[in-house]
Amino acid sequence: MKRLLFLTLIVSLSALPALASNNNADQPEPTFYEDVLPVIQENCQVCHREGGTNLGGMVAPMAFTDYKSTRPWARSIARQVEAGLMPPWHASHELDGVFVNERLLTDAERKTLVSWAKAGAPAGDVADAPEAIEWPETHGWSIGEPDLVLDMGEDFFVEDHVEDEYVYFQTEITEEQLPTKRWIKAVEFRPGSKVVHHIITRPLGGIAPGNTPTVHHDGFATLLEPGTKLTWQMHYHKEPGEGTGVWDRSSVALKFYPEGYEPQHVVLNEPLTRFDFEIPAGDPNYTKTVTTKFDRDSILIGYTPHMHLRGKSARYVAKYPDGSEELLLDVPRYDFNWQTDYQYPAPGKQIPAGTEIELTMSWDNSADNPFNPDPTKTVTYGEPTTAEMMFGFVTYADAEAGYVPENAGGLFSSGGNRRQADPERMKKMLKERFDIDWDTLSPEERQEIIQRFRGGRRDGGDAVSGR
Numbered sequence: 345m346k347r348l349l350f351l352t353l354i355v356s357l358s359a360l361p362a363l364a365s366n367n368n369a370d371q372p373e374p375t376f377y378e379d380v381l382p383v384i385q386e387n388c389q390v391c392h393r394e395g396g397t398n399l400g401g402m403v404a405p406m407a408f409t410d411y412k413s414t415r416p417w418a419r420s421i422a423r424q425v426e427a428g429l430m431p432p433w434h435a436s437h438e439l440d441g442v443f444v445n446e447r448l449l450t451d452a453e454r455k456t457l458v459s460w461a462k463a464g465a466p467a468g469d470v471a472d473a474p475e476a477i478e479w480p481e482t483h484g485w486s487i488g489e490p491d492l493v494l495d496m497g498e499d500f501f502v503e504d505h506v507e508d509e510y511v512y513f514q515t516e517i518t519e520e521q522l523p524t525k526r527w528i529k530a531v532e533f534r535p536g537s538k539v540v541h542h543i544i545t546r547p548l549g550g551i552a553p554g555n556t557p558t559v560h561h562d563g564f565a566t567l568l569e570p571g572t573k574l575t576w577q578m579h580y581h582k583e584p585g586e587g588t589g590v591w592d593r594s595s596v597a598l599k600f601y602p603e604g605y606e607p608q609h610v611v612l613n614e615p616l617t618r619f620d621f622e623i624p625a626g627d628p629n630y631t632k633t634v635t636t637k638f639d640r641d642s643i644l645i646g647y648t649p650h651m652h653l654r655g656k657s658a659r660y661v662a663k664y665p666d667g668s669e670e671l672l673l674d675v676p677r678y679d680f681n682w683q684t685d686y687q688y689p690a691p692g693k694q695i696p697a698g699t700e701i702e703l704t705m706s707w708d709n710s711a712d713n714p715f716n717p718d719p720t721k722t723v724t725y726g727e728p729t730t731a732e733m734m735f736g737f738v739t740y741a742d743a744e745a746g747y748v749p750e751n752a753g754g755l756f757s758s759g760g761n762r763r764q765a766d767p768e769r770m771k772k773m774l775k776e777r778f779d780i781d782w783d784t785l786s787p788e789e790r791q792e793i794i795q796r797f798r799g800g801r802r803d804g805g806d807a808v809s810g811r
């Protein structure tokens with residue numbers, strides 16, 4: 345990149361007189377080998393190559409590894425980078441430089457790609473090409489050769505008539521698969537077919553299109569024990585119609601730390617969420633806020649905002665005990681097709697006990713939202729993509745090295761065998777989010793709440809669920 349900046353500097357200096365006369369004729373045109381390939385290597389090939397990153401089942405459909413395969417895409421590349429659509433990254437520019445997995449082009453890099461396309465995509469001299477990047481052998485997985493691959497246990501046929509379908513599978517990790525407890529270093533889900541919209545496998549995690557595989561920073565881990573029961577929630581989504589049915593058997597690959605390894609920090613996930621919203625028909629900017637408090641010193645690892653087709657923006661703000669505030673993440677134009685994770689570089693971001701994180705999300709239920717399936721409908725919480733969700737996932741860990749929290753894996757499960765909701769955590773959340781006192785509720789009221797959390801199928805419409 346340095347070399348490029350330098351090059352652009354020379355180019356722009358030598359072009360000064362030409363610019364004055366508004367004539368770029370003596371500015372050398374960028375060529376593929378000398379100028380474009382270095383930019384593409386650094387910013388695009390992580391996805392655009394054979395065996396490129398698996399983003400929750402989405403794999404870049406073309407490789408930009410040589411001239412022949414890149415040349416036909418020149419104009420499309422120019423369009424995509426000019427519009428800011430590629431490389432995919434949705435955080436606001438205020439946060440440039442904050443996240444480790446940031447994907448951004450410098451102005452110079454963008455200009456190089458665009459002027460190259462405009463100049464007719466010249467190849468240049470192959471002798472000027474940078475050395476090809478040696479991508480690590482992936483064995484078909486972005487995280488490298490896995491230690492254990494698990495799948496949902498059976499083949500499942502998504503029928504022709506299906507548009508949205510939720511199906512649940514239960515599997516158990518046998519002692520043969522996992523003789524002793526192990527600490528997880530990396531997790532990569534692989535959808536078994538094109539119609540998988542998302543997978544949530546408790547307690548391992550989940551994916552939706554645009555997610556990158558999870559690789560924990562060294563010293564950070566989640567626990568897996570033999571006998572752990574896995575619940576696979578599969579969301580299939582496709583155009584219904586004759587001949588559209590497909591078989592699926594999705595899987596997940598795990599990489600472990602060495603046996604006997606003890607991590608310093610257990611990775612936890614806090615879903616900032618509300619279920620009590622009602623987005624009026626046609627409303628172009630419906631907003632909801634939710635706050636959660638961290639009772640102990642913590643390390644923030646990353647964020648994944650999740651809404652559906654009407655999702656418009658997401659904003660996370662830290663409110664520190666001393667009264668100051670800090671913008672943690674701002675996604676001004678949320679794109680449902682890119683469920684991006686925003687990750688801090690190791691070792692994460694420290695926050696003091698008592699810090700609150702406030703999540704604000706907004707939705708566009710107007711006809712101006714091109715993704716809106718029906719602007720005449722009032723929209724509430726629900727599983728189908730045509731209903732809405734409000735989740736601001738926060739991945740974090742306790743700041744105290746060696747501290748093993750009581751609940752090691754989210755709201756409804758722990759890192760181990762427990763599959764029940766953690767009652768204390770649940771009560772705390774109800775109090776914080778909804779000002780509901782669990783202990784004072786009648787059994788019917790409790791049932792009602794559990795129903796809403798578990799199923800969340802108030803907008804059941806086109807959702808079907810199996811087993």
Ligand code: HEC
Binds near residue numbers: 405
């Ligand atoms: C994080 C992975 C990733 C990175 C990095 C990335 N792309 Fe892509 N790109 C994709 C995926 C996935 C698609 C397919 C999108 C889809 O199917 O909707 C795509 C599609 C495209 C397309 C085709 C768009 C169309 O539909 O016509 C172009 C052109 C493109 N990328 C250019 C680039 C360029 C140039 C870079 C680097 C500056 C880049 N991409 C970086 C993942 C990536």
